[in-house]
Amino acid sequence: MTVLTNYLIVGSILFVLGAIGFLTRRNLITMMLSAEMMLHGVSLNLVSFSKYHGNMQGQAFTAFILTVAACEAGLALALILTLYKRTKSLDVNLWSQLADAEIDSPHEEEPAVPLTQPAQEFPHLTPAGKSPPFQKETAHRV
Amino acid sequence: MQWLTEHWLLVLPMVLGAVAVAWMMPKGASKPSWLAWLLGLAALGIVGGTLLRPADGELPDVLFHLFGGVAIVAAVLMITNRNPAYSALWFAVVTLAVCGLFLLQSAPFLASATVIVYAGAIIVTFLFVLMLAQQAGATNYDQNSRQPVVAVGTGFVLLGALLFVLLPSKEQPGLAAVQTGFVSLAPEALGRDQTPQNSELAGENGLLQQDRNPPILNSAVPDPSRGKPQSTSTTTTSTFGTMRGLGRSLFGDYLFAVELAGTLLLIASIGAIVIAPKRSSGKL
Numbered sequence: 001m002t003v004l005t006n007y008l009i010v011g012s013i014l015f016v017l018g019a020i021g022f023l024t025r026r027n028l029i030t031m032m033l034s035a036e037m038m039l040h041g042v043s044l045n046l047v048s049f050s051k052y053h054g055n056m057q058g059q060a061f062t063a064f065i066l067t068v069a070a071c072e073a074g075l076a077l078a079l080i081l082t083l084y085k086r087t088k089s090l091d092v093n094l095w096s097q098l099a100d101a102e103i104d105s106p107h108e109e110e111p112a113v114p115l116t117q118p119a120q121e122f123p124h125l126t127p128a129g130k131s132p133p134f135q136k137e138t139a140h141r142v
Numbered sequence: 143m144q145w146l147t148e149h150w151l152l153v154l155p156m157v158l159g160a161v162a163v164a165w166m167m168p169k170g171a172s173k174p175s176w177l178a179w180l181l182g183l184a185a186l187g188i189v190g191g192t193l194l195r196p197a198d199g200e201l202p203d204v205l206f207h208l209f210g211g212v213a214i215v216a217a218v219l220m221i222t223n224r225n226p227a228y229s230a231l232w233f234a235v236v237t238l239a240v241c242g243l244f245l246l247q248s249a250p251f252l253a254s255a256t257v258i259v260y261a262g263a264i265i266v267t268f269l270f271v272l273m274l275a276q277q278a279g280a281t282n283y284d285q286n287s288r289q290p291v292v293a294v295g296t297g298f299v300l301l302g303a304l305l306f307v308l309l310p311s312k313e314q315p316g317l318a319a320v321q322t323g324f325v326s327l328a329p330e331a332l333g334r335d336q337t338p339q340n341s342e343l344a345g346e347n348g349l350l351q352q353d354r355n356p357p358i359l360n361s362a363v364p365d366p367s368r369g370k371p372q373s374t375s376t377t378t379t380s381t382f383g384t385m386r387g388l389g390r391s392l393f394g395d396y397l398f399a400v401e402l403a404g405t406l407l408l409i410a411s412i413g414a415i416v417i418a419p420k421r422s423s424g425k426l
Contacts, residue, residue: 007243008308009189010210014217014236016301017163021221023293024167026283029272030226033233036264037217040240043256051247054382056391059249063392066252066259067403071410073264077271078417084275085419090226091283 007048015041028080028090032073039069151192152305158185160298166222167290186214202246209246213239224284226276230268234261248383 014037021034043062050058080090087094146153162182166175190207213236220232237260244253381387392400 005308005310006206006210007247009305010213010243012301012304012308013189013214014240016297016304017214017217017221019300020163020293020297023297024287024290025221026286026288027226027281029268029275030221030229030284033229033268034221036260037220037233037236040236043252044240044243047244047247047249047252050249051383056382056387057395059252059388060391060396062249062252063255063388064396064399064403066255067407070259070263071406073267074414075410075417077267078414080271081275081419082417089281089283090275091281093283093288 004048004052008045011041011044011048013041014038014044026092028083028092031092032076032080036069036073039065149306151188152302152309155185155188156298156302156305158182158188159301160294163218163222163298164291164294166218167287167294168222168224168285169287169290170285182215182218186211205242206246209239209242213243225280226272226284227269230265230272234265237261237265250383251385251388 018034018036018038018041021037022031025031025034043065046058046062046065048058050056050062083095084090158181162178162185165173165178165181190211216232216235216239220229220236223229223232237256241253241256244250244256381390
């Protein structure tokens with residue numbers, strides 16, 4: 001029988017990895033996913049203590065954590081979409097001017113690194129009711 | 143220095159894991175990752191092989207090591223991946239592994255509910271938003287994490303402190319004999335485990351619960367397994383881990399909290415509708 005401490009160790013590792021991801025990543029969605037992973041670590045702790053004590057209180061708490069996580073995800077995605085509408089980017093560094101003016105920027109300005117993956121071009125649908133520009137495209141190809 | 147030589151088994155995997163995670167963090171041009179894999183797996187092997195309590199080699203132990211290892215490796219890959227869509231998929235793997243651990247801890251309802259809510263709803267919604275907002279593919283801010291070395295160092299110092307508290311040490315030799323890791327909680331827990339056998343303790347708990355619970359609940363949900371109304375928080379081993387036990391706990395002890403949680407869901411959905419950008423105010 002695996003004892004309680006092992007589960008607590010796995011839960012704490014998940015919590016710390018989620019915290020590192022939340023601190024370092026700059027994509028808003030990855031930050032939210034890291035926060036959800038911290039919640040996983042806490043849930044694992046609660047379920048392990050529930051098994052250890054032989055009652056259902058920990059599992060009931062985990063059910064509430066699940067509820068709050070669902071609410072949090074919905075609200076966070078709505079907020080992320082609103083933020084994206086303003087800056088057209090998911091970069092969280094663009095919102096660092098919320099700090100006081102005399103405090104230095106918390107992040108250093110990096111030069112643009114050449115992307116490791118080539119930027120993908122997705123096909124665009126032609127709007128309905130318009131004829132696609134056949135002539136121009138064939139001319140471009142030729 | 144003496145402290146280091148005594149606790150090198152705890153310090154070494156922390157240092158190796160921190161170096162591995164910091165190396166894999168996206169920063170600048172992509173680096174070869176085989177070295178980080180080597181270091182990280184070595185740290186995980188040290189933790190899994192020595193720090194964890196000795197296992198009997200039974201099936202639950204094997205499954206615990208399998209699910210725990212998968213969860214940790216997928217978690218590292220999630221926070222270090224340069225593509226947020228792959229990060230979301232690795233998070234789904236973490237969720238499934240954690241649900242396996244839930245199953246091992248006799249929480250089947252929570253395992254299925256977590257799979258449905260996280261892997262079924264949250265991941266899909268995140269991927270939708272990702273595809274809506276990031277159609278251009280790879281971006282610059284995903285390739286550059288913010289202060290990775292400092293954050294990883296802080297995180298692993300926190301992890302080392304947690305493990306130092308959790309693991310048995312030479313100053314407290316009684317921990318290994320009790321096989322729990324929490325001496326102050328152990329007598330109560332052992333008593334709780336023996337509740338069905340210990341009639342005196344069960345009767346005392348039952349009286350306490352009867353006084354605390356509203357009488358309407360007790361009469362509305364009678365337990366046929368026992369003559370008298372049974373308490374919900376001291377669930378016996380027969381109902382522990384079942385849907386029935388969880389339902390009694392949720393709708394007995396935590397009835398008002400369940401109602402509050404439902405209200406919270408309603409308010410959150412209304413708030414999400416209000417916050418989300420309207421179609422009338424232009425394209426996203």
